Every structure is written in structure tokens, then in C-alpha cells.
Amino acid sequence: MSDPRTAAPSRRDVLRAAAVLAVAAGLGGCGKSDPETTGGQVTVDLWHGQTDTAKKALDALIAEFNRTHPDIAVIGGGGGVTADSMLQKVTAGLAAGSYPDVAYIFGSDLASITRSPKVADLSGQLQLDAVWPAAKAAITVKDKVRAAPALLDSLCVVYNKKLFAAAGLPAPKAGWTWDDFVATAAKLTNPAKGVFGTGWPGVGDEDTVWRLWPMIWDLGGDVVSEDGKKVGFEQAGEQALATLDKLRTDKSLYVDPKPGGEQLYQVFLGGRMGMVATGPWQLPDILDRKLDYGVVPLPSYSGKAVTISGPDTWTVFDNGSARVKAATEFVRWMLDAQQDVRWDLQGGSLPLSTTTAALPQWKKHAAETSGLQVFVDALETARVRPTITAYPQISEHLGTAIVSVLLGKKSPADALKECVEQSNAVLAVPS
Structure with missing residues (x-):
């Protein structure tokens, strides 16, 4: 990144x-x-x-x-x-x-x-x-x-207060769930005005991948298993991908086709996206655009706060x-x-x-x-990706899986199955 x-x-x-x-x-x-x-x-x-x-x-x-x-x-x-x-x-x-x-x-x-x-x-x-x-x-x-x-x-959700008010929605609060996020994104979406509920990078790079790890960690998964011999997200990864798939089928998700999330952030800065997961580096641009915004922690499945740094x-x-x-x-x-x-x-x-x-x-x-x-x-609750040499290759395989779900080319189960097999093959090779 x-x-x-x-x-x-x-x-x-x-x-x-x-x-x-x-x-x-x-x-x-x-x-x-x-x-x-x-x-x-x-x-x-x-x-x-x-x-x-x-x-x-x-x-x-x-x-x-x-x-x-x-x-x-x-x-x-x-x-x-x-x-x-x-x-x-x-x-x-x-x-x-x-x-x-x-x-x-x-x-x-x-x-x-x-x-x-x-x-x-x-x-x-x-x-x-x-x-x-x-x-x-x-x-x-x-x-x-x-x-x-x-x-x-750290990664949090920045939201557009004007779009929330236009949709008659209360501001999100700490402790909200991914179900809340999905439902809110659907209500924010307004095709007639070109407004999306949220967005996700869609090129398969690390910007695509790192946003998924808090979801996986929250579900009890991890990048690799405790013994380091296989991935640790075989079950949790499918549920996390299912959340993205729901956003896709609801048509509330803007999938950015360019590296770096440039278009995704431009859509948000242009007032046509209700929520975006991002870091503090985005605040200067938001302030320059004079958007009326708020910041809230990431949603969770468990009710416990977790994010990534x-x-x-x-x-x-x-x-x-x-x-x-x-x-x-x-x-x-x-x-x-x-x-x-x-x-x-x-x-x-x-x-x-x-x-x-x-x-x-x-x-x-x-x-x-x-x-x-x-x-x-x-x-306070931020975690980081493991400092292991196999990580870039695992990330590459997971990035491919995420994009295949975002574009509706594979189901979460099929996409993750292929990712797990490829990543486990990487971990089987001594570093």
C-alpha cells in the first residue's frame, strides 16, 4: 500500500x-x-x-x-x-x-x-x-x-452525514454489527442519484485484502494456523466473503477497478458514497472538500471491537x-x-x-x-498481519478470491476453497 x-x-x-x-x-x-x-x-x-x-x-x-x-x-x-x-x-x-x-x-x-x-x-x-x-x-x-x-x-469507517440524513438514517455508533453495515449500505444506495452505500477496492492487491482481516479475526480466524502449517481462515474467510457477496447482490457496493482505491475515494469525496473503510490519512482530503463527516469504529460480528493497523x-x-x-x-x-x-x-x-x-x-x-x-x-484493539515471508503470496491468493466474489464470478465457498488450497501449498514449502 x-x-x-x-x-x-x-x-x-x-x-x-x-x-x-x-x-x-x-x-x-x-x-x-x-x-x-x-x-x-x-x-x-x-x-x-x-x-x-x-x-x-x-x-x-x-x-x-x-x-x-x-x-x-x-x-x-x-x-x-x-x-x-x-x-x-x-x-x-x-x-x-x-x-x-x-x-x-x-x-x-x-x-x-x-x-x-x-x-x-x-x-x-x-x-x-x-x-x-x-x-x-x-x-x-x-x-x-x-x-x-x-x-x-488504523482502519475505521468514515461516513457522510448528509447522505445519512437524506436517507433518514441515524448515525452509526460503536458496537454496530456487519448486519447493520449491510442493511445501512442498502438504504443509503440511490441509483437514480448515483449514490453507493459503500465501496471496496477490486483489483486484488493488498488494499483489497487488508480490509478483510479484521472480519476474519473477529470470527475467530487468523492468517495462518498456530503451527504455521496452514491458513487459519478456512471457515471465517467464507463468512467474511459472504458479507461482501451480500453487499454485491444488494447493489450497494462500488467496486473500484483501479489500484490504490483512487476512484473509490473520489466517489466518497464527491459526496456519492455513504460509508468507506479508511484510515486517518484520508481526513485531510475530506476536510479540504468540506464534507460533513463522522468516524466510527469498524462493525463486528461478535460485538467486540477489532481493527487492523x-x-x-x-x-x-x-x-x-x-x-x-x-x-x-x-x-x-x-x-x-x-x-x-x-x-x-x-x-x-x-x-x-x-x-x-x-x-x-x-x-x-x-x-x-x-x-x-x-x-x-x-x-487499543488493532492487530497486524503476521511478519512471515509467506504473507505476500497468501495475500495474492486471497486478493484473487475477494475479487472473484466482488465481481460475482465465484461463490464465497468456491473462491475461498481455491484460495485455501493455493495458500496451504505455499505454507508447505519451507521458508
Whole structure:
């Protein structure tokens, strides 16, 4: 999924990871000399892929770090690609023996990239006591801390108050069910006015898939079984897909045919969609359009709140001990609440820690931004996708299943059966 803070968000394009797994697994190679210095400073090459407001915020933080750490010079060139393409860029660099000291890596890609021995182990190097559990889980691979948290989000439902009023519907409230969601979407739908109840990405990428995991978790399923030998969503997945199928047959669902959910969000921003599951990165665009909106937690089957978070990471690479030490110092500094709150306010992240969330600057920002606190509160029950190398391929198979249901090409049972067989075959191959 792309950087959530861009104007046209495309959350995580995990599927491209599958194409590079084999390459990443065998990476060793040679890196840069230890240490590389410029005028007595240790140079840290940072590839971040941020654009627009987020880049401006990061540039300011890098400048302050360099000013307050005269022995280190962080060069934030960005790597020449956006965050969406960073995994490919870094993987190619590792294969060629020319790679950064720090890169912005999506959390769902971390397990894949850590197959390279050049990814530093940060266990014991970061202060993580107050970091949200979802962020800690996203940086942990095989019980080792392999990165620092860089960005945090959560998934909730944003709704259009004007469309709810026009349909004579009360605003949704925390504790609502997926049956409530389906019924509400049907009542919001107005074909004569081109209004849809809700929408879902329909290209089979990670943006299509990650929205289904909270539904599966809520039903007692999981991405993989406890022993890791098979998927854990054989029953729960069918019920979750049946919910999508009901939205389809009710004709209340807009299926976005383009990657990144660009059209889906444009339909919502244009006032022609009643509800959309999204993250806090969408709020600036909603505010710019001056939509009268509200934010509510995701529905559930069980009555218990559950959502998903898709944290991103600062991953450190080994270009020698001096540069690893300097790079680690930089990501540790970024994690500190005083820097984190600036990054959150200007770059678009939720607070990485409860310490940051308690700062007056964040509290003021949350109070002034309608619905933002709902996304923060959702972090209490947020889960993340497992940091396993097989995940991108499982996601690809589940994405195909979801699209086949969204387009009415297969029943939930048939689509899931094929997905489970393909995913179990992936898990049967030793990683």
C-alpha cells in the first residue's frame, strides 16, 4: 500500500513483494566501506520515498537531527522512488551491493527484506515500552526487533452525514454489527442519484485484502494456523466473503477497478458514497472538500471491537558498524515523543506511542480534527498481519478470491476453497 499521506492513497502494494522473495533470500554481497565519513562525520544514507507534505516534514526533522548531532550527517535523498516502490529499489540495491543505511519499508514487507543478512538487528536498541502493541508486532520478526516503527494507522469507517440524513438514517455508533453495515449500505444506495452505500477496492492487491482481516479475526480466524502449517481462515474467510457477496447482490457496493482505491475515494469525496473503510490519512482530503463527516469504529460480528493497523518501518541496513550505530541513533531519535509528535502532526501518522498521544500538542490536534481520536482509540484493539515471508503470496491468493466474489464470478465457498488450497501449498514449502 502506498504512503497514506499522499493525495491519492494506495495503502500497501504487498503483491510486488512476491516477485522479489527469491532474490531477497539469497542476498549477502558486499556493502559499503566502514565507516564512510564526510569531514569527520559518519554519513547515513536515508531512502524514504515520501512526497509533498510528508517529505517537507521529514526534511525539517533531518535538518534538526544533523544540527544537534554534529558527528552524523543524514542524507535524505529518498532513493529516487516513492514509498510504494521502495521494496523493489532496496532489493535491487542489496543484490548489487549498493544499498542505504535506512529505508522506509512497509511493515508487511519487513519479513521478506529481513531474509537478507544485511538487515540490522535492533533488538535492545530501541525504547519500545510505550509503543502501541500493533507497532511493536509489525517490527518483530522471529522474536527479534528488525526495524523501528515509522508510521502508524488504523482502519475505521468514515461516513457522510448528509447522505445519512437524506436517507433518514441515524448515525452509526460503536458496537454496530456487519448486519447493520449491510442493511445501512442498502438504504443509503440511490441509483437514480448515483449514490453507493459503500465501496471496496477490486483489483486484488493488498488494499483489497487488508480490509478483510479484521472480519476474519473477529470470527475467530487468523492468517495462518498456530503451527504455521496452514491458513487459519478456512471457515471465517467464507463468512467474511459472504458479507461482501451480500453487499454485491444488494447493489450497494462500488467496486473500484483501479489500484490504490483512487476512484473509490473520489466517489466518497464527491459526496456519492455513504460509508468507506479508511484510515486517518484520508481526513485531510475530506476536510479540504468540506464534507460533513463522522468516524466510527469498524462493525463486528461478535460485538467486540477489532481493527487492523498497517505500520510502516525505518529499516536499518548494515554498511559497517559505525554506520549502523549512526543510523540506529537517527531512528531512535525519530521515535522519541518530541520528534514523533512533529512527524505525526505534519506527516500524517497516528502517535507511535502512548507517550506521544498524551502530549498537549497531539491532544490539541486531535481535538481540532473531527474523528481523529476514533482512529487513535482503535489502536487499543488493532492487530497486524503476521511478519512471515509467506504473507505476500497468501495475500495474492486471497486478493484473487475477494475479487472473484466482488465481481460475482465465484461463490464465497468456491473462491475461498481455491484460495485455501493455493495458500496451504505455499505454507508447505519451507521458508
